[in-house]
Amino acid sequence: MAEVRVEGLTKTYGTARALDAVTLAFPDGGFFGLLGPSGSGKTTLLRAIAGFVEPEAGRVLIGDAPVENVPVEAREIGMVFQSYALFPNMTVAQNVAFGLEVRKVPAAERARRVAEVLELVRLGPYGARKPHELSGGQRQRVAMARAIVTRPRVLLLDEPLSALDKALRVEMQIELKRIQREVGITTIFVTHDQEEALTLSDRIGILRDGRLVREGPPRAVYDDPRDAFTARFLGEANLFSGVLEPGGLRLGDGVLVAGARTATVAVRPENLRISLTEPPAPIRLRARLRQRIFAGAMGTCVLDWQGETLKAVGRDRDFADLPAEGEVWLSWDAADTIPLEG
Ligand SMILES: Nc1ncnc2c1ncn2[C@@H]1O[C@H](COP(=O)(O)OP(=O)(O)O)[C@@H](O)[C@H]1O
Ligand SMILES: [Mg+2]
Structure with a gap:
């Protein structure tokens, strides 16, 4: 009641x-x-x-x-x-x-x-x-x-x-x-x-x-x-927009977000992975690591992708092998793609 x-x-x-x-x-x-x-x-x-x-x-x-x-x-x-x-x-x-x-x-x-x-x-x-x-x-x-x-x-x-x-x-x-x-x-x-x-x-x-x-x-x-x-007000969110295709969402750089059903999707910073070598994950793109911020137990990586700023958050030691800046791979699991309306 x-x-x-x-x-x-x-x-x-x-x-x-x-x-x-x-x-x-x-x-x-x-x-x-x-x-x-x-x-x-x-x-x-x-x-x-x-x-x-x-x-x-x-x-x-x-x-x-x-x-x-x-x-x-x-x-x-x-x-x-x-x-x-x-x-x-x-x-x-x-x-x-x-x-x-x-x-x-x-x-x-x-x-x-x-x-x-x-x-x-x-x-x-x-x-x-x-x-x-x-x-x-x-x-x-x-x-x-x-x-x-x-x-x-x-x-x-x-x-x-x-x-x-x-x-x-x-x-x-x-x-x-x-x-x-x-x-x-x-x-x-x-x-x-x-x-x-x-x-x-x-x-x-x-x-x-x-x-x-x-x-x-x-x-x-x-x-x-x-x-x-x-998505942005409650927590942080990386937004990706593109053109819908039968297989998913085609982003500006040609990357396909497989399975996506809306023209804009969000990915939480804690669900983005960064690697130096090409990851096996089906959703992956190239981005430029601009800054690594150490904040105690957790760290934040700030990245550039297609003129947009992206953020990835993780345990600082997960980022330990990354350079201070440079080209990296970003990937996430399809289950972590959040559909957004409008
Ligand atoms: N007594 C008032 N006189 C004129 N405008 C008011 C008054 N109280 C609130 N507003 C206006 O109403 C809107 C909502 O205000 P408010 O409820 O205080 O927002 P919040 O608490 O979310 O910051 C704002 O645009 C504010 O300027
Ligand atoms: Mg108030």
């Missing part, structure tokens, strides 16, 4: 279509990652679900009930935004208790629930501190505690980790996922970091210019992106 659904949601600002007939279901108890370039409508979608934005067309349903007449505070939604303003003069416990006070929860129960949720976000001993006495990650966890202490039905997270540095962000991703699992709350998580979305989400949706271009489990979308935009 879907806890949240949006149907034909449309919102225009001046001439900008922030949301263009978006229809999408967010499964009950799931972690949904919403992705898209800057300005694609992610924040507007969250704000429409929360009730801060009134759509011109379409509707939002929470637990199967339309909510157009339900005000923000009655939608039972918890929110964490990138700039999660904590009250600076209140302690951690007071910050977390605030939403319960507003809802007139009695003091004894308030104290019990604050203690419980601080325990959940591993801030048990920090209740008496002020926000400025906490690290960035701890403040972020206070914001999470504050959002879930009222036991909302839905948690909306708008790039909550983007202000944190890389190491802390990865740590908080693990924490966030743990907390979401323990509470079992339906979560919609906005990020522009595709790796973050892939790591955390049960399902992802990709927005482009206010339109939903793709939705599904991360693996399925990654393996079958369907169009060039999604």
Whole structure:
């Protein structure tokens, strides 16, 4: 069952279509990652679900009930935004208790629930501190505690980790996922970091210019992106275009991508092989190795092919025998050819 659904949601600002007939279901108890370039409508979608934005067309349903007449505070939604303003003069416990006070929860129960949720976000001993006495990650966890202490039905997270540095962000991703699992709350998580979305989400949706271009489990979308935009937005993709023939796709240099059925195909960098001698693989072409980039365990090779830049990724030692630059063979398995429409 879907806890949240949006149907034909449309919102225009001046001439900008922030949301263009978006229809999408967010499964009950799931972690949904919403992705898209800057300005694609992610924040507007969250704000429409929360009730801060009134759509011109379409509707939002929470637990199967339309909510157009339900005000923000009655939608039972918890929110964490990138700039999660904590009250600076209140302690951690007071910050977390605030939403319960507003809802007139009695003091004894308030104290019990604050203690419980601080325990959940591993801030048990920090209740008496002020926000400025906490690290960035701890403040972020206070914001999470504050959002879930009222036991909302839905948690909306708008790039909550983007202000944190890389190491802390990865740590908080693990924490966030743990907390979401323990509470079992339906979560919609906005990020522009595709790796973050892939790591955390049960399902992802990709927005482009206010339109939903793709939705599904991360693996399925990654393996079958369907169009060039999604292929490039989610991970990296080498694109090959040519002319279709009965046997496959004939590329500009005469190479046949056997079995291909679309005029453009993609190959993921991790599926490209590079060799100095002609490989036995049926799909192979000549390219020029331009650069080898060492990045710890993994390496990247940048290649030129027919005026295009291609990338191959592998364990650095797989590339150890290659020269710094020069002519090489590129090959891949037919099963790794991704068909693209349009
Ligand atoms: N309050 C607003 N007033 C005018 N334009 C807005 C407003 N909010 C968003 N927009 C526009 O709507 C589009 C989508 O914005 P937004 O939802 O913030 O995108 P994202 O969160 O994906 O970066 C953008 O073109 C943005 O400029
Ligand atoms: Mg945004």
